Amino acid sequence: MPKNVQDPQVASREVLLDPVDHLLLELLIADGRIANNTLASRAGIAPSTCLTRVRRLQSLGVIRGFHAEVDLAACGRPLQALIAVRLQATARDRIARFQRQLAALPGVLNVFFLAGEDDFQIHIAVRDPDTLRNFVVDHLSVASEVAMTKTSLIFEHVGNRSIDA
Incomplete structure (x- = not known):
């Protein structure tokens, strides 16, 4: 994993x-x-x-690692998106495997398993709109587990790097 x-x-x-x-x-x-x-x-x-x-x-697992903050645009991945994924009702027994497969795909930064209407939210960084489209078509639309996807482009984001905020 x-x-x-x-x-x-x-x-x-x-x-x-x-x-x-x-x-x-x-x-x-x-x-x-x-x-x-x-x-x-x-x-x-x-x-x-x-x-x-x-x-x-x-x-104790409180500190899980030390990480570099990377400028994705400088690495050739200036386009970020969030992709909501809803699974087929029959895919419930394959959730953990599907999550691991998503995390291993190129460009995937984070995979969130959700409660609510959507089952997953994928945070991805890619080179351009064509690469984003190909990701959705080649990796998500063809997956038998997937019922629906919805892609939202990220214009910018601000993070709060505090645990006590």
């Missing part, structure tokens, strides 16, 4: 975090490459304590 896909069978569990843990997470969200000594100083704790806490947060 690709690293960015969570197993839908695994239930999330809440980990008890104290204010220092929350501060460490906020600082790491703002700068995942921050040096441990700097992180410790900003959190007001010893570097050894900081390292122990960060490793604990990793081992």
Whole structure:
């Protein structure tokens, strides 16, 4: 299973975090490459304590990775879209497999499994409108699980990189 896909069978569990843990997470969200000594100083704790806490947060699965923020246009993928996918009623037993297949397709950034009218929302970044059209036609429209798709272009987006907002 690709690293960015969570197993839908695994239930999330809440980990008890104290204010220092929350501060460490906020600082790491703002700068995942921050040096441990700097992180410790900003959190007001010893570097050894900081390292122990960060490793604990990793081992508990609170911190799942450290990632680069990439300019998709600079990588040749300036066009982003959200594609809503509704499955056939008969496809319910193949949801997990279908989700893994979607996540492995070229250009897919995120796959969201939803409650409501649509079953999935796919966030994709591609080179141009033809590539987007081909993605929908070649990978979604031909899939026996798919009943309907609806594509929305993303003009711009703003993210909130805080867990406490």
